[in-house]
Amino acid sequence: MTPPSLLAALAPRRIAVFRALQLGDMLCAVPALRALRAAVPDAHIALIGLPWARAFVERYAALVDELIAFPGAVGFPEQPESNHGLPAFFARMRERRFDLAIQLHGSGGIANALLHQLGACADAGFVQPDEVPREGCFIDWPDALPEPERYLALMSALGAPAHDRRLTFPLTELDLDEYTALRTYHGIEDERLVLVHPGSQLPSRRWPAERFAAVADHLAADGWQIAITGTAAEAPLTCAVLGAMSAPALHLAGATSLGGLAALVAHARLVVCNDTGISHIAAAMASASVVIACGSDTRRWAPLDHARHRVLADYPACRPCMFRDCPYGHPCALNVQVEQVVETAREQLARAPGSLHEGTVSLSFEDLHHVA
Structure with a gap:
């Protein structure tokens, strides 16, 4: 007789999920959160995440009920690395008496040690090859799996099989209103729109600005x-692209909220970008993309739909990269040529529209509202 899964045996009412990471990482966890919610629809699910993720929880209210802000810790570089806030944080968590704590942060190690301090009745997560066995579902x-599939593997082990593996990004009426205003003000033409996004959090993950400019010029000539596009903080980079271009272009850096950017992506015919958060937004909106992946582990981070999303990468011996700034002359970026990106972009633009765009030149707002 097959023993019951941990979720079936535990019937948890209070669940804490630890994943204190940035936008792209959070989007890759959406299928796992969806599977968890489907398995325990009445449970209260709290995300232990970075402070910015309050907006994530609001957008994914159907999957997550609450954000608990992680105070940071040594070994977690997404925030200032200090253990100062941990004692009070652990005390608050133990008072909550969670039935289950799930480590979706990464491969194990210090993340599992932190998870154990939450004091839940049962724990679940991943273990590294040399890590001591842990009680619970680990x-x-x-x-070897792509990022979203890793977390779905844990959900399956817990007893929450996936029935939907898509990345999704729900759009709100405010997002759609923002896009309407943006389209009117800038004269955006959905049927001709190509987004060029040169930014990325780490300089080692950025293809050169002048190469993005050259690609943009070629596509404008077509x-x-x-x-x-980009954040307000990336304006020097986006201005460098714009300044290196011969053709005119719309400069939308800092002009959108996250939701407005997602609506813009949903209307675009193509996104040309680095391997960063907007790549995952394009995957979630089912909008075609060309991703220049510098330094990252493409096996882990490439979109699952290899036809709709084309990844271009070079693989020197130093890849995958662990550096913020490349100390080796950035061969993984420089070995991806402008001609490769232009040719791939043209192929993507020549393809028949995908499922999100099928049968229409420009998406209706009703279609967009139900994308996720």
């Missing part, structure tokens, strides 16, 4: 409307 870190 599986070996599935290093008749596409180019829009340069």
Whole structure:
């Protein structure tokens, strides 16, 4: 007789999920959170995440009920590395008496040690190859799987099989209103729109700005409307792209909220970008993309749909990269040529529209509202 899964045996009412990471990482966990919610629809699910993730929890309210802000710790570089806030944090967590704590942060090690301090009745997560066995539902870190599939593997082990593996990004009425205003103000033409996004959190993950500019010029010469996107903090980079271009382009850096950017991506015919958060937004919105992946582990981070999302990468011996700034002359970026990106972009633009765009030149707001 097959023993019951941990979820079936425990019937948890209060669940804490630890994943204190940035946007792209959080989007890759959405299928796992969806599977968890489907398995325990009445449980209260709290995300232990970075402070910014309050917006994530609000957007994914159907999957997550609450954000608990992680105070940071040594070994977790997404925030200032200090253990100062941990004693009070652990005390608050133990008072909550969670039935289950799930480590979705990474491969194990210090993340598991932190998880144990939450004081839940049962724990679940991943273990590294040399890590001591842990009580609860822990599986070996599935290093060969793409990022979303890793967390789905843990959900399956817990008793929450996946029935939907898509990345999704729900759009709100405010997002759609923002896009309407943006389209009117800038004269955006959905049927011609190509987004060029040169930014990335780490300099080692950025393809050169002048190469993005050259790609944009080629596509503009083909008749596409180019829009340069990015955050307000990335304005020097986006301005460098714009300044290196011969053709005119819309400069939208800092002009959108996250939701407004997602609506913009959903309307675009193509996104050309680095391997960063907007790549995962394009995957979630089912919008075609060309991703120049510098330094990252493409086996782990490449979108699952290899036809809709084309990844271009070079593989020197130093890859995958662990550096913020490349100390080796950045061969993984420089060995991806402008001609490769232009040719791939043209192939993507020539393809028949995908499922999200099928049967229409420009998406209706009703379609967008139900994308996720």
